[in-house]
Amino acid sequence: MSKRGPHRVLVGDLDYAGLPGKVYAPAEGNSVPAIAFGHDWMKPVRTYHATLRHLASWGIVVTAPDTETGLVPDHRGFSSDLETALQIAAGVKLGQGKVTVSPGKLGIAGHGMGAGAAILCAANNPRIKAVGALYPAVTAPPATEAARAVKAPGLVIGGGHPGLVGDLLDPGNPARVAFNWGGDVVYREVKNGNQAGFSEDTLIKLALGQGIPRYSAQETARGLLTGFLLHQLGGERKYAAFSAQLAEGRNVTSFSDADLADKANIDLTSSTRL
Numbered sequence: 482m483s484k485r486g487p488h489r490v491l492v493g494d495l496d497y498a499g500l501p502g503k504v505y506a507p508a509e510g511n512s513v514p515a516i517a518f519g520h521d522w523m524k525p526v527r528t529y530h531a532t533l534r535h536l537a538s539w540g541i542v543v544t545a546p547d548t549e550t551g552l553v554p555d556h557r558g559f560s561s562d563l564e565t566a567l568q569i570a571a572g573v574k575l576g577q578g579k580v581t582v583s584p585g586k587l588g589i590a591g592h593g594m595g596a597g598a599a600i601l602c603a604a605n606n607p608r609i610k611a612v613g614a615l616y617p618a619v620t621a622p623p624a625t626e627a628a629r630a631v632k633a634p635g636l637v638i639g640g641g642h643p644g645l646v647g648d649l650l651d652p653g654n655p656a657r658v659a660f661n662w663g664g665d666v667v668y669r670e671v672k673n674g675n676q677a678g679f680s681e682d683t684l685i686k687l688a689l690g691q692g693i694p695r696y697s698a699q700e701t702a703r704g705l706l707t708g709f710l711l712h713q714l715g716g717e718r719k720y721a722a723f724s725a726q727l728a729e730g731r732n733v734t735s736f737s738d739a740d741l742a743d744k745a746n747i748d749l750t751s752s753t754r755l
Contacts, residue, residue, distance in 0.1 A: 483704030486539030514714035519595025674698035
């Protein structure tokens, strides 16, 4: 699933609908799944081109708002933009009328800040049928608490490699997000993966001294997200293992509830999962 899918990909702008951003879609398909994707703090949508194109190549429409890219973003406002982007995907024909989205196959995903905003958007939102949170970061209000109100199945990916200066670039608590999840959830860690390494702004990372890009970890995270969405939104049973809590994979570690509690420093004798 980390390799390119069978579909030709079309790329367009969300601006025509009044929302800055991009649309990635397979060239054709009826009743296909769709997600809105949220970027990390100060990361424009163009730094996710390969990831969004990858998802579309597997038959998933992706709308990605290019808003709240400033130094002090409004997380709740960004979650509203994600909801708007998802409505756009579900409400119009794409690819010169050759692509339609099923209103029952809508999901949401994001990276870092965008993952936190995706969780805020999915809380108490029955329209959203699956959530992919890649290295979720701290948001206001907290995504760790909003996760309790998310009933859709979730995939949470946490760092298997420390960020720059400890956890400075990985300020969220993905394990606690997963532990608090209100519905079914799987938590994975990718070897050598972290929040700082997932976006595709290679030159900026090198200039900031964040080291050589970790392409293998990027590809693995993309594959995990793609398989999960194809199973949960596309209903493709052959990808059911991507939704299994303790599934095994190369360079991937899966966690049980007890593992999550230990990872998030939660005392199970005095805490319950709501």
